[in-house]
Amino acid sequence: MDGKVEASSKEADESLSIGSKRGGWISFPFFIGMVAGLSLASAGIGGNLIVYLIKEFNIKSINAAQIVNVVVGSSNLLPIIAAILADSFFGSFSVAFTTSCVALLGTILLTLTATINSLKPHPCSNDSSITCIPPTGIQYTVLYISIVLISIGFGGSRFTAASLGANQFDKLEDQGTFFNWFFFTFYVASGAALTGVIYIEDNLGWSLGFGICAVATFVGVVVFLSGYRFYRAEKPQGSAVLDLGRIFVASVRKWKCKLSSRVEDYYVSSSGCGDSMIEVPTPPTPGKRLRFFNRATLITDADLKSDGSIKKSSWKLCTVQQVEDFKKIFGILPLWSSSIFLATPIAIQSSVTVLQALAMDRSLGPHFKIPAGSVSVIVIISTSIFLTFLDRVLLPCWHKITGKTPMPLQRIGVGHVLTVLGMVVSALVESKRLKLVHVHVEMSVLWLFPQLVLVGIGEAFHFPGQVTFYYQQFPQSLKITSTAMISMLIGIAFYLSTALIDQVRRSTDWLPDEINHGKVDNVYWMLVMFGAINFVYYLLCSISYKYENV
Structure with a gap:
């Protein structure tokens, strides 16, 4: 009898020991490993997808940009759906693991389209689109299935895993530290993909580049699953x-x-x-x-x-x-809608910039050529650098001079202005580029950097400002949903950019398939006008808004 009691006591002690190891910093490496792998794969695919569709699937440039806008929009709308499923039915771990497996399946399928010749059309014989053979129905089907799986997988796993990771900590400062490292890892992995992986895709082959993305996704899923015994169990509590x-x-x-x-x-x-x-x-x-x-x-x-x-x-x-x-959220919605129209010009610029880079001189010395899909890394770099400058220098100086910390709406307002200025520079640069094209001179792709830097600095102001604003102003019961509002905002903006580009193509001759024969500068001037009107709308909304919970 005593032996049975001792055995039972020993089992209880072991169970207690295992339970005490759940949650906290012991789970941290597994989440970081997952976000590193999935972010590398997501950026490696999404950052160069326009170029892949144009060069390998013979899809016309503007149509390729439209497809990518829908993909990015879907990836940013799905976190809301994933959050509802996790909160109401399945829990964060199940949703994050399932969607990451879906991402792996989509990445493998996309790699097959680049590897198996029968899954993609024959390449164009020359620069004329007349001799380009469009994809067959089966080739389109396989391509679109892979893109849909990638959108569902990466979109559904990203914020769900972030919420699950933050739930492993009890202290607010630990949760804040986790989020800092989570997004730092996301930016570093994305930057590595937009430079190294995209260079491999352009110079060593699409199958190798996408294969690296598939391996990175697989490693991320395995690392995430291997940490399961260290995660705190959670039950769905309703959305x-x-x-x-x-x-x-x-x-x-x-x-x-x-x-x-x-x-x-x-x-x-x-x-x-x-x-x-x-x-x-x-x-x-x-x-x-x-x-x-x-x-x-x-x-x-x-x-x-x-x-x-x-x-x-x-x-x-x-x-x-x-x-x-519910009423509080309704009061925030006008400001939230102004941010949708702030993100829409950025979404259009992100696609058009790749098309501009393809038509520009990307040589950097005699032996190196900048991949067109890597140009957008300038936004990430400028945002990361200026965030550090803002946090360590600018905001402390502002506080020392005024005795106050800038309110979130003030930071968002500065972001509005910088984004509009970025569109002004974009219009001027494109106007100059078209003039040079007419005299058969290629402009250097480095001319695109100033506008991307301006947009990046703008994001350093308005993106953290929006996260802070929604987190502070949303009711306590919707704190987690408040962060997903940013993702939903970006998703709607990319859908709107797709609709706007489609309307411009129907109504004008500004966006032909060959942008050297178009007037992309007029598109940028249109965005400047919309941005200025939206800024006035934002000012009216922000002036009438009264802060709560601050």
Whole structure:
């Protein structure tokens, strides 16, 4: 008997020892290994996908840019869907692991299109697109399946893994340190891919370059899975994003109901819609602003059982606190929408810049040629350098002079101005390039660097400013969703850029397949005009906004 007790005690001690090792910094290397592998692969594919579609699949340049915009847009919208699935049904680990496996499958399939000759069309015999054979139906199918899998995989795993990693820590400072290292690793891996991997794709072969991306994805998945026994277990607890939908549905269902002035007629609870935990009664905020949604928390006869208790129906009755949180988000939406129109010119520039680089002199000395897809690394480099300068020099000096720290909306405003200036420089450079083309002179690709540096410095202002603003101003129940709003914003911006480019092609002759015969400078001037109008809209929204939780 004593032996059995000792054995049982020993097993309990071992179980406790294993449980104590879960979470914390012991899990950190596995998340960093995953983000390094997946970021290298994602940037190695996405950064040069336009060139691959043009050179290997004989897809016309503007159409290739449109495809890549859709891919980037989808990759940035999927984190919201992945977050809902993780919170509501499967948990972060399951979603992150599954989507990373999907990314691996898509990367392998794309590598096969570059390796097997029957999966891609014959190359063009010369520079004339007339002699280019378009892809067959099967070749298009395999290509698009690989692109869809890549979009789902990389988009679904990125922020889900970041949230799971932050959940391994209890202290806020540890969570902040984790995010710093997470995004630092992301930028370093992306920079390495935009230089080294893309150089390999352009000079040593697409199959080798994509093969490196496939291996990097595989290593990232294996590292992430091998750390499973060190991760804290988590259970799905429902999605706060779905709660917002429930509030809207509950309000519409009760649109005929009259609002009451009595506190006891409204439902108060400490948790989700339809729960019955009662706290100190507080009525919805008075006034006409968004009063319609107060109906979602109004208790009617249909919400009560025969014994007078409240029915648990999450799509008919929500709490006062949830409705107030819903109103706060509505107040932020105008500012959020202005950031969509800020990101749209950046999305268009990222695609058009690659097309410009293909038509420019990319020689750097007698033996080296800058890959067209690597030009965008200038934005990453300038953003990283200026973020350090901003954090260590500019902001401390500002605080010493004024005694205050710049508010997030002020930083975002500076980012707006710098982005518009970047578009002005882009228009001037492209106008000069077209003049040189007409006299048969190739402009150096280095002329694209100033505009990319300006946009990068702008991102150093507005991107962290937006993350800080949404994280501070969103309700406590939606803190995780607040960071995903940035990803959703970028996704919508890339979709809008696709629609805008398509409309420009329909209405003007500015964007032909051969951009040397077009007027891309007019496209940039159009973006300058839109950016200026959007900046005025942003100023109006920011002036009328009142900070909360600060």
